[in-house]
Amino acid sequence: MRQNLSFTLHVLTARLDRAADRLLRAEHNVSYRRFLALTLVKELGTPTQRALADTLGVTEPSVSRMTAVLAEDGLLDVQPDPAGGRRKLLSLTEEGDRLVTSVQRDFEKRFAKLVAHSGVPYGEYAEQTERLLATLDHLWTEKGTR
Structure with a gap:
């Protein structure tokens, strides 16, 4: 086993x-x-561009450019916030939702095969990974370093 x-x-x-x-x-x-980005829009509901930028860990101008391309490709809907201001609300189009759902399903099947080939029990790997992620989230929240 590797030490690193x-x-x-x-x-x-x-x-x-x-x-x-x-x-x-x-x-x-x-x-x-x-x-x-599309996956996070689905997970977050109807986020603003700022919320998506924060979640992705990138700048708002970067997200603005990315969302413009995704909207042009028919995968994302970008609308002004009804509350006013310059905020933009994001949501998946039907095509975007189909893409996210289909690819997530495909990736999960491929990853399950990879894990099976490694000889690691999938359920055990998933449980330990979720446990590590929950611990990290707890520690970050506790220390306010998120």
Whole structure:
């Protein structure tokens, strides 16, 4: 077993992200970064561009450019906030929702196969990963470093 698990996790995540990006570009003509944005819009409900930028950890101008492209591609609806101001509310179009749902299902099947090939029990891996994530969230919230 490697002694540098944190580095190994970073390598695994980077390789999974690259594989996802190649697959999405080839099969759906969308980058993994844009797919993540669409996924987060679905998860957050009807977020503002600022909320999406905060969640993605990028600037608002970056999200503004990204959402414009996704709207142009028919995957995202961008509307002014009825409360006024310059805020924009984001929601998935039907096509965007179908894409997110379909790709999430496909990625889950592919990941389950990868985990099965590794010999690690899927349920155990999922439980431990969720436990680590919950602990990290708790510690970040507790220390206010989120």
